[in-house]
Amino acid sequence: MRTTVGIIGAGPAGLLLARLLHNAGIDSVVLESRDRAYVERRQRAGILEQGTVDVLREAGAGERMDREGLRHDGIELRFARRRHRVDFPALTGGRSVMVYAQTEVCKDLIALQLKEGGPLLFETEALAVEGADTERPRVRFRREGVEDVLECDYVVGCDGYWGVARSAIPDGRTFERTYPFGWLGILADVAPSHDELVYARHDRGFALLSMRSPSVSRLYLQVPADTDADSWSDERIWDELERRFETDDDWSLRRGPITQKSVTPMRSYVHEPMRHGRLFLAGDAAHIVPPTGAKGLNLAVGDVVTFARALTHRTATGSDDLLDAYSATCLRRVWQAERFSYDMTTLLHTAPGATPFEDRLQLARLDRIASSRAAETDLAEAYTGFPIG
Numbered sequence: 001m002r003t004t005v006g007i008i009g010a011g012p013a014g015l016l017l018a019r020l021l022h023n024a025g026i027d028s029v030v031l032e033s034r035d036r037a038y039v040e041r042r043q044r045a046g047i048l049e050q051g052t053v054d055v056l057r058e059a060g061a062g063e064r065m066d067r068e069g070l071r072h073d074g075i076e077l078r079f080a081r082r083r084h085r086v087d088f089p090a091l092t093g094g095r096s097v098m099v100y101a102q103t104e105v106c107k108d109l110i111a112l113q114l115k116e117g118g119p120l121l122f123e124t125e126a127l128a129v130e131g132a133d134t135e136r137p138r139v140r141f142r143r144e145g146v147e148d149v150l151e152c153d154y155v156v157g158c159d160g161y162w163g164v165a166r167s168a169i170p171d172g173r174t175f176e177r178t179y180p181f182g183w184l185g186i187l188a189d190v191a192p193s194h195d196e197l198v199y200a201r202h203d204r205g206f207a208l209l210s211m212r213s214p215s216v217s218r219l220y221l222q223v224p225a226d227t228d229a230d231s232w233s234d235e236r237i238w239d240e241l242e243r244r245f246e247t248d249d250d251w252s253l254r255r256g257p258i259t260q261k262s263v264t265p266m267r268s269y270v271h272e273p274m275r276h277g278r279l280f281l282a283g284d285a286a287h288i289v290p291p292t293g294a295k296g297l298n299l300a301v302g303d304v305v306t307f308a309r310a311l312t313h314r315t316a317t318g319s320d321d322l323l324d325a326y327s328a329t330c331l332r333r334v335w336q337a338e339r340f341s342y343d344m345t346t347l348l349h350t351a352p353g354a355t356p357f358e359d360r361l362q363l364a365r366l367d368r369i370a371s372s373r374a375a376e377t378d379l380a381e382a383y384t385g386f387p388i389g
Contacts, residue, residue, distance in 0.1 A: 003029040003118070005311070006139045006152035008126045008165055010039055012102055013283035013300035014158035015109035015120075019059045020308035022117045026315065029118055029150055031141055033125045033159075036110065043187070043260070044102040046212060047072075047197075047294035049385030050095040052301045061108045069100035070211070075383065077370065078200040080363060081248045084370040085196070091373070091380035099197075101212055102297055129155055129168040133277035153278065156307060158300070160284040161269070169276040179266035179290060179345065180352050181205070183220040184229055186237060190256025192217045193245075199292075199348055200244050201362060206292075206349045207244035209253075217256070220264075222349050229261040237261075266290040266345065268338055273327040280307055280326060287334045292348065293341035294383070302388045303330050309389060333386050340382040 005021055007014045010032035021028045032039060048056070048069070056062045073096045077084045088096050113120045124143040131137045132155065139150040157165020166172075191214060198209035205222035212218050221240055223232075238255045245253055269288040274281045283300030306329050310322035322329075347365055351358070369375045 001029065001148065002151045003027050004153045005029075006137070006150045006155045007031070007158060008129075008139060008155065008163060009158035009160065009283075009285075010034075010106075010110070010120060010122070011158060011160070011283065011300070012105050012109065012297055013304050014156070015106060015113060016055070016059065016061075016301060017156060017158065017282070017304035017308060018113055018117055018120070019061060019109055020304065021311070022113075023059060024308065024312045024315070026311060027118050030113070030120045031124045031126050031139065031150065032120070032122050034122065036122050039122070040107050040110065041103060043262075045291070045294065045297040046099055046101045046210065046218065047298075048098040048100055048105075049294075049298040050097065051385045051388050052298050053098045055301055055305055055388070056105070056108075061105075061112055064104070064108055065098065065100045068104070068213075069098045070214070072097050072099055072196050074196055076194065076196055076198045077366060078198060078245060078247065079202075079366045081246060082370070083247055083249070083251075084366075086369075086376055086380055086383075088380050088384050091377045092384050095380075095384040097294075097384055099211060105297075126159060126164050128164055129157070129279055132168055132279035135278070137278045154280065154311065155278060156280045156282055156304070157285045158282045158304070161288060163285055165279060165281055166271060166285045168279055169271070169273070169281070172276075173272045174269065175272070176267065176269040177342075179349075180225055181222050181349060182225045182227060182266055183208075183264040183291065184223045184227060184232060184237070185218065185220045185262055185264055186258045187212065187260040188217045188219065188256045188258045189215065190217050190254050191215055193252070193254045198245065199344075201348045201350075201366060202244040202246075203350065203359070204240070204244055207241055209241075209245065217254070223263065224352075225265060227263050229263050232261065234258045264291060268342060270331070270334060270338060272331060274303070274330050275327045282307065286330070287338070289337055289341040290345045292344040293337065295337040295341050298385060299334060299337050302333050302386075305388050306330055329389060333388070336382070336386050
């Protein structure tokens with residue numbers, strides 16, 4: 001099998017890259033180890049930055065997002081029983097975010113790829129990337145029990161931290177931080193208790209009120225990293241959420257049937273470089289952020305847009321300049337997102353063993369955001385998204 005770009009992984013990064021290349025007249029093949037049903041139901045991110053929304057629209061994948069997604073023009077910060085709304089459009093020149101789950105993004109892109117694009121091979125396991133430093137890299141894969149080879153001009157690894165692409169880059173450097181807490185997340189069949197996301201800093205730990213639709217709430221609690229989700233009863237979860245979202249006004253939390261529980265670990269990770277020869281990393285294969293800043297999916301979009309632009313430029317001009325700059329270009333954005341995600345995490349979570357001095361510093365930082373337009377603008381600009389490229 002032969003193609004111009006071999007894409008490993010049919011998450012949002014790999015699927016969007018295939019779409020961008022198709023629109024540019026460049027052929028590709030997508031290899032995905034899981035079946036279609038799994039890809040379309042795995043729960044991940046739900047906040048799309050302004051830039052991601054714009055890219056999906058331009059790629060022809062925004063119709064259902066615009067119809068069913070929930071545009072959000074701000075977030076609410078809660079601390080010391082106070083409420084402060086951050087108004088994104090007023091602070092960023094009109095930018096906003098969209099609540100639209102990663103599962104839905106994948107469904108839309110899969111439908112487009114199967115209808116219009118190149119091969120999308122589910123249940124196809126990539127085994128190795130070979131010859132990355134040559135002009136003809138290859139992906140060795142197994143499909144229906146038979147091994148085969150995909151010969152390419154370029155390979156893009158969108159196969160996550162545990163995938164084969166990252167391990168094919170020799171002498172890479174890694175930077176990482178693991179946090180001593182995680183998020184106990186729930187899906188509940190109840191209308192959201194607020195029309196925008198609520199980020200709460202509380203002495204008992206962080207809490208986040210989010211949503212998947214007007215009738216489905218997504219909520220999170222900070223818990224110890226080794227927590228078993230099943231050890232928390234539904235009643236205990238709702239009671240703890242009520243405590244952490246408490247305010248001095250008459251706001252109340254709506255309760256409903258919990259349909260899913262899970263614990264998400266919190267870690268930061270960056271692999272440098274994001275390229276070796278004709279092998280390029282994108283998304284979680286190259287970087288992971290704690291979910292506090294809502295950056296994971298959006299960083300992956302930035303990576304594949306950068307690659308697609310660079311390859312389109314090479315096709316048009318014969319110049320490798322943008323491809324050669326891929327890693328440095330992406331990493332500038334990645335490190336800004338890592339910085340913002342770290343800032344939001346340390347701003348809102350209660351660290352084990354935190355001293356009263358550190359608690360007061362958190363409150364002072366939050367008060368600064370609530371009272372300074374400059375500090376508030378910095379948060380709004382970062383949350384709605386850093387420039388791509």
